[in-house]
Amino acid sequence: MRIGPLTIDRVKISLLVALVCITTLPILSEQWIWYSLLCCSALLGIYALWKKAWVDVWLIMIIIASFVFARVRFPETEGTVVMLRTAAILATFFLNVTLLIGPWTRFVKRMRPFYKYRRHVGVTAFLMALTHATLVLSYYFEFSPEAAYASAFVFFGSTSLFIMTWMALTSWDYVQKKVKPLWWSVLHTLLLAGYIGYIAMFMNYVLDLETWHKVVLGIFVVFWLLVSPWALPKKILRRVNGWKQLHVLIYIAYASVIIHIWTGTLKFEDILWLKIVFWAFFALVVGSHVSGLLFMLRQFVKRKKASGETLQLNGKTYYNIGSAAEFPDGKGRRVDANGFSVAIFKHNGKLFGMSTICPHQGGPIAEGCIVNGYVECPWHRYQFSVDTGSGPPGFKDCIPYYEVVEQNGAAYVCVESTGSCGLK
Ligand code: HEM
Numbered sequence: 001m002r003i004g005p006l007t008i009d010r011v012k013i014s015l016l017v018a019l020v021c022i023t024t025l026p027i028l029s030e031q032w033i034w035y036s037l038l039c040c041s042a043l044l045g046i047y048a049l050w051k052k053a054w055v056d057v058w059l060i061m062i063i064i065a066s067f068v069f070a071r072v073r074f075p076e077t078e079g080t081v082v083m084l085r086t087a088a089i090l091a092t093f094f095l096n097v098t099l100l101i102g103p104w105t106r107f108v109k110r111m112r113p114f115y116k117y118r119r120h121v122g123v124t125a126f127l128m129a130l131t132h133a134t135l136v137l138s139y140y141f142e143f144s145p146e147a148a149y150a151s152a153f154v155f156f157g158s159t160s161l162f163i164m165t166w167m168a169l170t171s172w173d174y175v176q177k178k179v180k181p182l183w184w185s186v187l188h189t190l191l192l193a194g195y196i197g198y199i200a201m202f203m204n205y206v207l208d209l210e211t212w213h214k215v216v217l218g219i220f221v222v223f224w225l226l227v228s229p230w231a232l233p234k235k236i237l238r239r240v241n242g243w244k245q246l247h248v249l250i251y252i253a254y255a256s257v258i259i260h261i262w263t264g265t266l267k268f269e270d271i272l273w274l275k276i277v278f279w280a281f282f283a284l285v286v287g288s289h290v291s292g293l294l295f296m297l298r299q300f301v302k303r304k305k306a307s308g309e310t311l312q313l314n315g316k317t318y319y320n321i322g323s324a325a326e327f328p329d330g331k332g333r334r335v336d337a338n339g340f341s342v343a344i345f346k347h348n349g350k351l352f353g354m355s356t357i358c359p360h361q362g363g364p365i366a367e368g369c370i371v372n373g374y375v376e377c378p379w380h381r382y383q384f385s386v387d388t389g390s391g392p393p394g395f396k397d398c399i400p401y402y403e404v405v406e407q408n409g410a411a412y413v414c415v416e417s418t419g420s421c422g423l424k
Contacts, residue, residue: 153264353402
């Protein structure tokens with residue numbers, strides 16, 4: 001739908017409806033809270049069904065089923081409490097799933113299609129966390145910061161929501177496409193300054209602050225500094241772009257949620273199976289991420305070792321990537337050249353290379369194909385010219401582009417980018 005210069009798509013409408021519904025919950029009476037939440041969810045579900053957005057349909061069905069189950073299972077507990085607790089559990093579940101999708105799509109090839117839905121699950125986690133926090137702040141604390149921040153566990157819960165809010169906002173396509181690297185750095189820095197100010201302001205309210213809380217907060221700030229765009233690791237990990245740099249803060253959000261739930265409620269509970277499920281999820285998330293890191297390191301070392309024959313041309317080094325005839329026309333193939341991954345394509349008999357990572361959402365360019373003279377990312381159909389790596393006329397997208405030469409039937413790629421992106 002287009003209104004003047006503004007394009008309104010399904011995602012924007014759905015998010016707007018969800019946000020209006022969540023933020024008006026505190027002004028409704030207990031009975032209306034339930035009607036409002038279930039009606040909004042049902043409406044969004046029907047809309048997603050109409051638009052054939054199957055993943056969103058599933059997510060909404062899980063949400064509705066969980067709320068209905070909780071209400072029926074705990075008829076004695078006050079409705080608002082049931083709702084805020086169910087939203088909390090759903091938020092935690094979706095946050096765990098979001099974090100698991102990344103590493104598991106690396107380990108199991110059949111899971112790759114799920115990678116592109118990570119954002120949907122992440123934003124759903126945020127919406128559930130917002131529902132929980134809105135109800136908690138209004139129902140338990142009447143929006144009084146002194147009352148809310150009296151306990152350290154609430155402080156950790158709100159840290160998590162703070163980060164999740166920024167991640168949800170910046171996972172929007174429009175922002176990721178339009179915001180320039182400099183502005184990501186500015187945003188990152190402002191958020192860090194804002195968080196430090198937030199700690200300084202609310203720490204005075206916390207009555208049960210212990211030394212380990214302060215140590216954890218210190219670790220958060222150090223981590224934030226390390227992943228900031230102007231920090232040394234960023235200079236080493238050159239391929240990490242703006243929004244991804246910001247989204248690394250998910251680890252602080254996750255650690256905060258774990259502390260929030262354990263110290264706030266779970267450690268006082270008698271239900272052993274619940275504690276086991278909680279820590280099992282945590283172990284799975286941490287284990288998967290450590291394994292994912294080791295997996296990437298192994299791949300890197302393997303690629304480094306595999307660097308073979310080279311060719312010197314015009315002062316540049318070209319690395320052998322096999323027989324030129326073996327590359328299919330119109331389709332991509334991922335190769336390793338001196339420890340560097342490149343997506344190789346053949347168009348009208350000519351070979352060229354591109355970055356394996358789509359600048360839009362990190363999609364697997366090598367799994368794409370050529371459409372009308374443009375390499376098309378399989379995830380969201382972002383296109384890049386076969387001659388320069390630039391987007392179609394009118395679009396400012398570009399992807400690092402690499403030259404490939406042929407000699408005696410063998411193909412060689414130079415890993416210094418030459419296209420319009422100008423990146424290495
Ligand atoms: C401003 C942000 C937040 C505030 C003020 C807050 C506050 C609270 C409070 C007061 C409780 C105890 C509820 C009770 O015993 O009835 C609680 C529990 C909980 N919170 Fe939060 N929270 C926040 C953010 C989050 C976030 C972001 C998550 C997850 C992503 C989360 C997950 C949970 C869970 C799972 C529980 C335990 C629910 C249960 O007892 O069944 N919270 N929170």
